[in-house]
Amino acid sequence: MTLPEVQSPVHQDAERPLEVVTARHPLRWLAAACVLVVLAMVASALVTNPAWEWDVVGQYLFAPSVVRSVLLTLELTVLGIGLGFALGTVLALMRLSANRLLSSVAWGYVWLFRSVPLILQLLFWYNLALLYPRLSVGVPFGPAFFDFGTMDLIGPLTAAVLGLALHQAAYAAEIVRGGLLSVDHGQREAAAALGLPPARRLFRIILPQAMRTIVPNAGNEIIGLVKGTSVVYIMALPELFYQVQVIYNRNGRVMALLLVAAIWYLILTTILSIVQHYVERFYGRGRA
């Protein structure tokens, strides 16, 4: 049997290399042009309309009262996330515990604090004195060692931090739990087989690997909370959103001041996104 002669075009002209012509994408160019036009329209609408009052925006962007309110927003975010993830990690470990009481309590916490709206919870903590005029530390149903007036102990700032942190802890618990579960079981076994102490196993072997899953989700939560702190305005705390409202109620420049707030939220979240990128890269080390 003979095979038909196959003439390969590649081999026809060995001395001259073949040129590659990239495909044209006319529709892609058209789409890009449309987007450009829309962008130009948006820019023109922002720049040419004097009602935006960019000069007022510039005037208030770095006003001391606004900067102070940005710092308070940051403080609330840091405390809310810090305490929230600390408690969330404890809850996640409780949830994964072999002890049924511990895991049930952790489940119940997440169920309760994910179910109650944050704003309602904030008002609840703020008004705790209505329920318990005095707080004391002591034996349950028995004698008390310390005793405080609730109003002295839980001011608006404490109530806000408490509310944000407890709310955040419920979400953080699920994120940390998901991260811990994402680590290959073999890692736990290898660590146990090597005789590593339990705390070392958690902090040196399991958590650093769980961070790969935790960080992107935690980034979402942190950025969410930066903006979420704006709900504490109901407690008259001078964070960013409350502060711009105070100012525009006084001078009537509503849109300009809302823009000031928007710009600050943009700056904060942009910085956080950049930080997140580097943190992810750190925890991704050793992975191709």
Add this chain to the structure above:
Amino acid sequence: MSSMVELRGVHKSFGSLHVLRGVDLDVRQGQVLVIVGPSGSGKSTLLRTINHLEKVDRGSVRVDGDLLGYRQVGDRLHELPEREVLRQRTKIGFVFQAFNLFPHLTVRQNLMEAPLSAQRRPRTEVEPLAERLLARVGLADKADAYPRTLSGGQQQRVAIARALALEPKLLLFDEPTSALDPELVGEVLDVIKDLARGGTTMIVITHEIGFAREVADSVAFMDAGLIVELGPPAQLLDNPTHERTRAFLSKVL
């Protein structure tokens, strides 16, 4: 010669699945035991009881005189606190089929982790130890690499070095070459052979019959949760007395 490993009447069930059905086993110091058998015969579970990764339901496991996981008081066994179990485990090196190296730590850090944090040895002593062990498995130049950048064979050699870093009295290998590409099996078996010649006591689960013939002092055939037959490789591999052993060997040889 003294017994390094001594199993008596070991039973283990997972739910309704009776995986180990009263296993007795003795491994003398310096001896190399190879366990063969069909999958699901309980080989891995047996090996895992020998460093207490699995608790036994009944029976006892002794390694180097330690009753693993328990303290005997009269005729009762009291569960040991985790700290004690971990101390017992540092005498036993375990090499997994899937390597289980810590991917976020460098090769050097993988090797140093257990001597530093489980045995609390000083860094000045552990660092040269890690270098020595890497040289021994032929990977001295990979100390600062991350495990994922290495081939499967190299990763398993690192895992062996990591197990050796505890300077264990007993090494357990759970199908150390089953996850490897065929051309990488040899380099890992060579390292294990080298250790065997050096007088390390070891138990190896493997399907590499040629390896068993060359290295083992004795070969055990396991089926349905029991050691069916145990003897020197020449006898068990070439002249098995049990029908089940014959049937299994005819399939793998």
